[in-house]
Amino acid sequence: MSTPFLLGILGGMGPLATLDLMHKLLRATPASSDQQQIPHVVWNVPQIADRQQALAGTGPSPLPQLLLGVEQLNRAGASHIVIACNTAHHWYEALAQHSDAPLLHIVDATLAVFEGKEKPRRVGLIATQGTLDAGWFQHGFASMGIESVQPTPEELRQWFVPGCYAVKRGELRTGGELLSLQAQALRDRGAERLVLACTEVPVALAEVTSPHLAVSIDPAEALAQQCARLWLTQREAWH
Amino acid sequence: MSTPFLLGILGGMGPLATLDLMHKLLRATPASSDQQQIPHVVWNVPQIADRQQALAGTGPSPLPQLLLGVEQLNRAGASHIVIACNTAHHWYEALAQHSDAPLLHIVDATLAVFEGKEKPRRVGLIATQGTLDAGWFQHGFASMGIESVQPTPEELRQWFVPGCYAVKRGELRTGGELLSLQAQALRDRGAERLVLACTEVPVALAEVTSPHLAVSIDPAEALAQQCARLWLTQREAWH
Numbered sequence: 138m139s140t141p142f143l144l145g146i147l148g149g150m151g152p153l154a155t156l157d158l159m160h161k162l163l164r165a166t167p168a169s170s171d172q173q174q175i176p177h178v179v180w181n182v183p184q185i186a187d188r189q190q191a192l193a194g195t196g197p198s199p200l201p202q203l204l205l206g207v208e209q210l211n212r213a214g215a216s217h218i219v220i221a222c223n224t225a226h227h228w229y230e231a232l233a234q235h236s237d238a239p240l241l242h243i244v245d246a247t248l249a250v251f252e253g254k255e256k257p258r259r260v261g262l263i264a265t266q267g268t269l270d271a272g273w274f275q276h277g278f279a280s281m282g283i284e285s286v287q288p289t290p291e292e293l294r295q296w297f298v299p300g301c302y303a304v305k306r307g308e309l310r311t312g313g314e315l316l317s318l319q320a321q322a323l324r325d326r327g328a329e330r331l332v333l334a335c336t337e338v339p340v341a342l343a344e345v346t347s348p349h350l351a352v353s354i355d356p357a358e359a360l361a362q363q364c365a366r367l368w369l370t371q372r373e374a375w376h
Numbered sequence: 377m378s379t380p381f382l383l384g385i386l387g388g389m390g391p392l393a394t395l396d397l398m399h400k401l402l403r404a405t406p407a408s409s410d411q412q413q414i415p416h417v418v419w420n421v422p423q424i425a426d427r428q429q430a431l432a433g434t435g436p437s438p439l440p441q442l443l444l445g446v447e448q449l450n451r452a453g454a455s456h457i458v459i460a461c462n463t464a465h466h467w468y469e470a471l472a473q474h475s476d477a478p479l480l481h482i483v484d485a486t487l488a489v490f491e492g493k494e495k496p497r498r499v500g501l502i503a504t505q506g507t508l509d510a511g512w513f514q515h516g517f518a519s520m521g522i523e524s525v526q527p528t529p530e531e532l533r534q535w536f537v538p539g540c541y542a543v544k545r546g547e548l549r550t551g552g553e554l555l556s557l558q559a560q561a562l563r564d565r566g567a568e569r570l571v572l573a574c575t576e577v578p579v580a581l582a583e584v585t586s587p588h589l590a591v592s593i594d595p596a597e598a599l600a601q602q603c604a605r606l607w608l609t610q611r612e613a614w615h
Binding site: 143149150151152153156159160163168169170171172173174176177178179180181182183184185209210212213214305306307 | 382388389390391392395398399402407408409410411412413415416417418419420421422423424448449451452453544545546
């Protein structure tokens with residue numbers, strides 16, 4: 138009854154973005170039966186302090202609830218854990234130290250998409266202030282010779298933040314329209330590709346069938362593909 | 377850090393049907409922020425013996441894996457558990473005895489849909505041989521004065537079983553076409569309403585925008601609504 142591979146998903150940020158990652162996991166795995174799909178256990182508990190507010194210094198830290206989620210995923214037998222939220226990677230080190238199961242990092246998965254391919258000169262980064270301040274994406278891109286283009290504080294205030302909260306309220310169309318404006322602004326400043334580094338963004342752009350999706354990289358999709366590759370190396374052990 | 381309410385979902389049968397239930401849970405809960413959504417932990421591990429084959433006597437029992445899932449959901453702190461598969465309710469008693477958290481029953485949730493409303497004379501039941509043999513839906517309907525109309529063995533073989541397995545392979549359109557034929561046959565025999573008592577069926581009929589959906593009751597939807605009502609009675613405790 139042991140589970141040699143069991144992916145733990147630390148979700149709830151928000152709960153719909155977690156479902157989006159789960160759909161991507163299922164699509165990323167070549168499978169002709171249920172039994173070939175990636176086994177996973179999901180902590181989809183949205184009763185967690187707002188990450189954006191915490192990093193802006195206007196709200197409590199979500200760390201205690203994140204640690205609880207990691208603990209419970211370990212109790213449930215997770216062999217590997219992913220965090221279904223770009224911004225929550227701010228607390229990655231503390232969570233990784235607290236976990237017996239190794240934590241995969243969404244930025245590593247995203248950088249892997251560019252490996253062995255012709256690289257764009259400039260990549261636009263659609264992300265929360267917290268993710269932008271952390272700088273992981275920018276450092277990673279710089280190490281590959283790629284320049285980052287970021288939203289301005291004014292753009293975040295006008296488009297990005299209200300767009301994300303619209304998605305969280307279930308108003309996907311409104312969210313998609315606001316986030317499309319953000320995407321256009323980055324492309325106007327020379328971004329050849331876009332990284333949609335907030336889990337609400339791909340959901341919203343898909344709702345309005347945005348043309349920006351054609352040049353976009355979805356870190357959640359990259360993470361799903363990384364998990365699927367890992368699962369495929371271990372799938373034989375189940376049979 | 378205690379979790380006064382945490383819904384455990386015993387899923388993986390199949391993994392896509394589990395996501396469908398999660399979407400229904402989110403839609404069934406009135407919420408204007410992530411934090412108001414139902415907290416849940418999901419065991420979406422599809423490495424489990426085929427339920428239909430087990431009940432037909434042609435494959436091993438899924439009970440050991442179902443018990444493991446219930447155990448792990450309890451370890452992760454679930455306060456209530458639901459089973460995201462009609463057929464797996466065959467093992468409901470054994471699972472309920474094995475769990476500290478109470479298990480809600482999908483048939484109770486479905487019967488609640490008919491309470492206090494004008495009742496149909498005949499309800500068609502689209503379900504696996506295992507669910508049909510168990511008889512819970514038929515007994516429940518009989519207790520309300522409602523007659524059940526069931527698929528014939530020939531219909532199951534020709535439409536229902538290949539339709540479900542098509543969904544499990546990700547061929548939703550093929551599945552929807554086959555299951556629409558099954559739905560039509562039950563309505564031709566006098567069913568005024570249909571109960572889609574296999575989690576693959578609503579997904580597939582939605583894919584082909586089947587007109588039968590207008591007279592259908594989805595037990596997974598009924599279960600989601602029951603969970604949402606339960607959560608709403610307890611939501612205040614989080615604030």
